Amino acid sequence: MADSETELIKDLYRRYWQYMIAKDAGALRQLLDDEYYLTHMTGIRQSKEEFLSQLLDGTFNYYAAEHDSIEVSVSGDTASMTGKSRVVAAVYGGSRHSWRLRGDFTLQKYNGIWNFTSSKASTY
Numbered sequence: 001m002a003d004s005e006t007e008l009i010k011d012l013y014r015r016y017w018q019y020m021i022a023k024d025a026g027a028l029r030q031l032l033d034d035e036y037y038l039t040h041m042t043g044i045r046q047s048k049e050e051f052l053s054q055l056l057d058g059t060f061n062y063y064a065a066e067h068d069s070i071e072v073s074v075s076g077d078t079a080s081m082t083g084k085s086r087v088v089a090a091v092y093g094g095s096r097h098s099w100r101l102r103g104d105f106t107l108q109k110y111n112g113i114w115n116f117t118s119s120k121a122s123t124y
Contacts, residue, residue, distance in 0.1 A: 005079070006072045009107060009114055013083045016116070017065035025052045033108060033115040041121050063096065064088040077109040084124050100124050 012031060019027040029052065036048040046054070054060050068084045083103045090096045102124040106117045 005074045005114075009072045009074070009079055009081055010070045012107075012114055012116070013070050013081060013103075013105070014067065017062070017067075017085065017087075020055065020060075020062045021065065023055055025056055028052060028055075031116055033117045036116055037118050039118070039120040041123065059092060061090045061096075062087060063090075068100075079107040079109075079114070081105045081107060 016028070016031055018024075019031070029048070032048045034048065037045055038051050039045045051060075064087065066086045068086065070081065070083045072079060072081045081104075083105070085101055085103070087099045087101045088096060089099060100123050102122045103119050104122070105119045107114050108117050109115075
């Protein structure tokens with residue numbers, strides 16, 4: 001059971017990046033809890049809707065993501081996950097750049113469905 005939950009969460013992380021690259025806010029809304037928040041490398045904390053708005057308006061542009069590692073720890077209906085990915089992005093009006101991004105996520109399972117509840121971005 002735990003292995004299948006771990007694989008499911010790893011797949012959610014891969015889909016998260018696919019949706020970010022595609023700017024698919026509808027699909028991201030389904031992955032992100034209503035109370036989801038993202039803490040950027042700068043320390044700025046954004047709500048789900050603030051983040052999605054800036055993804056759609058071009059503040060954040062993601063072009064590719066290759067995943068080096070995805071580590072998951074499940075405890076009942078909660079989980080934590082750390083993804084390390086090499087991401088090509090242009091943010092805040094800057095040029096396209098390759099980043100080694102680490103995302104530390106928390107997840108909650110509601111009615112059998114996992115949702116990301118928070119994430120914190122850093123580099124590795």
